[in-house]
Amino acid sequence: MSDILRWRTFLTTAALALAFGSSVFGAAIDExxxxxxxxxxKAKDTxxxxxxxxxxxxxxxxxxxxxLxxxxxxGGTGVPLLVSKADGPKIVVRNELSLTGPLGFSVLKVKEGSVTVAATNKAFGAAEPRGAEFFKDAGSxxxxxxxxxxxxxxxxKFDGSGKIKVKGAGGEVTLHLPATLKEREVPAGPQNVFGVPFKADGEWRLLAARFLSVSNKANLALATKHTCISCHNPDIKAVGPAYRDVAAKFKDDPGARAALIAQIEKGGTGKWGIVPMPPLGTKVPPADREVLVDWVLGYRWDAILSE
Ligand code: HEC
Known part of the structure; x- marks a missing residue:
């Protein structure tokens, strides 16, 4: 089955979910x-x-x-899009966009040149936690x-096939991924994977958009304790850069870990703007610096998964 056919199956199910009355829609997407x-x-109005x-x-x-x-x-139900190669680079996960296009078979075919980026790195949550068991029938x-x-x-390592079977409590789930992951080491340790369920080849899969370590919450608490969060937000630029932007910048740089650990100790300026980061070496113990940097670098999957 081609990717586009897979997506059609996915939207058919999304539409079914609508028919069965899933909650909260944005007005336009609802339309x-x-x-x-x-x-x-099939679309009534093309x-x-x-x-x-x-x-x-x-x-x-x-x-x-x-x-795609x-x-x-x-928190609402989404609309699948088919975007031209020219507009493709504007389609970045977690960006807020406006666009226009007619419906093809189950997919909104985005009109070339109509994509406007309204905001970037918009945090959105409302992701309901699910176990692997749920993916036996993720239709709802x-x-x-x-x-x-x-x-x-x-x-x-990822094999470049664009999918991988992972283990969760209660079973296995196939994740759908960009083929550009090929030859990268899989994420270390247990992860929470975020994305959109869709059906392909008779099974429910997850189009993965984000991997975050299961210890993400504990690490966020550690970063709060050490005042990092008064200047940084993992997803949105604040006084300091968003951690996902830091991680994206260094996603292929093996030397970054040591440099970022040193930044916490000694502070730094000029890499993200003119505002300096103060030295925190006397406040943040060496072991915590390592944990925090590994956590920050874990956000690189956001960039890798949207390649
Ligand atoms: C008072 C505000 C402030 C606090 C507190 C702070 N930072 Fe920063 N941080 C910044 C600023 C500003 C920058 C950008 C510095 C620059 O442009 O070089 C930065 C940059 C960074 C970078 C990117 C460095 C690079 O080389 O690109 C990392 C990683 C980082 N901070 C982690 C942390 C962690 C972890 C903590 C808590 C232990 C922390 N920060 C606390 C303001 C802060």
Whole structure:
């Protein structure tokens, strides 16, 4: 089955979820979903160019360079998009976008040049935690941004096939991933994986948009204790850079770990702007500096997964 057909299956199910009355929709996205016949996945109206806006929750590049993505309001059901190769680079996970396009078969075909980035790195939560057991039938949450908890990856590297089977409590789940992950080491330790459920080849899968270590909450508490969070937000630029931007910058730099540990000890300036970061070496013990830097660098998966 081609990727586009997989996506059609996905939207058909998203539309079914709508028919069964899933909650909270953004008005415009609601309008678009109403145009799709839940039984067949076919659009009733293929002439109108629908203007919609929302946050990109997941994306995947097809072999021909077009991008399949999912745009959704916080906590709501999303609309799958098919975006031209030219507009593809604007489709970045967690960016807020406005765009327009007519419905094709189950997918909003985004009009070339219509994509406007309204804001970047918008944090959105409302991801309901789910175990692997749930993926036996994830139909009730198709098109929603969910969290698959406590996942372990098989040891080794990604193979570039664009998918991987991971273990969770109560079973296995297939994750859908960019083929550009090929040859990267899988994430270390148990992860929570965020993304959009969709059906392909008869099974429910997760189009993965984010991996975060299961210890993310504890690390956030440690960063709060050491006052990092008074200047930094993991997702949004504050006095200091967003951690996901720091991690994206250093995603392929093996020397970054040592340099960032030194930054906590000695402080620094000029890399992200003119505001300096104060030295915190007397306050943050060496072992905590390492934990915090490994945590910050863990946000690099956000960048890698949206390649
Ligand atoms: C008083 C505000 C403030 C506090 C507190 C603070 N930072 Fe920063 N941080 C900054 C600023 C400003 C920058 C950007 C500095 C620059 O441009 O070089 C920065 C940069 C960074 C960077 C990127 C460094 C690089 O080389 O790109 C990391 C990582 C970082 N901080 C982690 C931390 C951690 C972990 C803590 C807590 C232990 C912390 N920060 C506490 C303001 C702060």
């Amino acid at each position: 678009v979903l109403k145009q799709i016949d839940p039984a067949t996945g 002439a109108t160019a629908f203007p919609i806006s929302g946050i990109i929750s997941a994306r995947a590049t097809l072999a021909d360079g077009q991008v 993505a999912d745009v959704q309001p916080t 949450l198709a098109g929603r941004y969910v969290q698959l908890t406590n996942v372990t990856f098989p040891a080794g």
